[in-house]
Amino acid sequence: MAFAVGRGLQILPCSSSLSFPGKDISKSPVLYFPARKGYERHDSQVMVQAQQRPTWLPGLDPPSYLDGSLAGDFGFDPLGLGENPDNLKWYVQAELVHSRFAMAGVAGILVTDLIRVTGMSNLPVWYEAGATKFQFASTRTLFIVQLILMGFVETKRYMDYTNPGSQAKEGTFFGLEASLEGLEPGYPGGPLLNPLGLAKDIKNAHEWKLKEIKNGRLAMVAMLGIFVQANLTHVGPIENLVYHLSDPWHRTIIQTLAGSGS
Numbered sequence: 659m660a661f662a663v664g665r666g667l668q669i670l671p672c673s674s675s676l677s678f679p680g681k682d683i684s685k686s687p688v689l690y691f692p693a694r695k696g697y698e699r700h701d702s703q704v705m706v707q708a709q710q711r712p713t714w715l716p717g718l719d720p721p722s723y724l725d726g727s728l729a730g731d732f733g734f735d736p737l738g739l740g741e742n743p744d745n746l747k748w749y750v751q752a753e754l755v756h757s758r759f760a761m762a763g764v765a766g767i768l769v770t771d772l773i774r775v776t777g778m779s780n781l782p783v784w785y786e787a788g789a790t791k792f793q794f795a796s797t798r799t800l801f802i803v804q805l806i807l808m809g810f811v812e813t814k815r816y817m818d819y820t821n822p823g824s825q826a827k828e829g830t831f832f833g834l835e836a837s838l839e840g841l842e843p844g845y846p847g848g849p850l851l852n853p854l855g856l857a858k859d860i861k862n863a864h865e866w867k868l869k870e871i872k873n874g875r876l877a878m879v880a881m882l883g884i885f886v887q888a889n890l891t892h893v894g895p896i897e898n899l900v901y902h903l904s905d906p907w908h909r910t911i912i913q914t915l916a917g918s919g920s
Contacts, residue, residue, distance in 0.1 A: 729867035730875070751819055754844050757874020760881045767884060771894040783894045784884075819843050890914055 711726050713719075713733040720726075720733020723740055728750060740746035767784045774781040782790055791797065818825040822843050826835050837848045845860050845867075846852070857863035887898050891914060902909050 729864060730871035748819075751844050754871065754874070755815075756878060757871060760877035761874055764877045764880050764884070768895060771896040774894070775896045775900070785888050 711720075718733070720731075721735055721738070721741070723743070723746065724731050724733050724735060726733075740749055770781050770787075771784060773779050774783065781787075789797075792800070795803075814825050814831070825831060828835055834850075837850045842860050845857075847858070847860075852858075857866040884895050887893075887895060891898055891901075893901075
């Protein structure tokens with residue numbers, strides 16, 4: 659007889675001679691409960707076996723289609739978006755791309771805001787940077803150029819997603835295929851996109867993939883916070899930080915939200 663407690667523990671009352679075909683339980687932690695005084699002790703034991711896989715909420719069973727094989731899979735899908743295998747495959751790539759954009763965006767905003775606040779350069783605040791006029795080209799020209807370049811890159815990425823390895827063939831990228839050396843969909847390599855040579859064996863680079871997706875998720879949350887801050891305070895994140903540190907107990911998100919509603 660067996661019963662479960664939450665997600666992390668599996669309680670199995672068993673006799674000392676109980677065995678499971680194909681299962682080695684000799685190393686599992688075993689707890690012995692001595693008989694209370696006045697009661698007869700039976701020759702039995704309770705085995706507490708810890709669940710190895712971490713989940714986003716301890717005690718909650720992850721969906722069956724999230725089996726832990728994906729990098730950063732902690733069983734989180736409350737809306738059931740990944741039930742369809744094709745959709746799940748696309749969402750994995752979408753999250754990866756958004757994570758990378760978020761990491762680049764947060765780094766760019768923080769660095770330029772620090773330069774602006776310290777007076778090193780007269781840069782615009784990040785949410786006004788798009789309205790900056792440049793002498794070498796008009797805003798319309800820059801928009802069209804960006805649209806063409808981003809459209810080309812995203813089209814190539816989609817083609818490699820639908821037909822893995824097709825964009826690494828000779829003549830598909832102006833002769834630069836060897837410099838890009840795609841490892842697998844979503845993970846281009848080569849000296850241009852992997853100059854340090856990290857995770858060359860992409861099939862066994864689970865730790866690198868996990869670090870990237872964790873940092874990417876953190877960056878997406880940070881980006882959302884920067885958006886909300888800009889909408890409420892109309893200043894950059896470094897100015898918000900300096901303002902908070904000047905009086906940490908009275909200049910917090912609570913006072914900011916209360917002041918915005920009045």
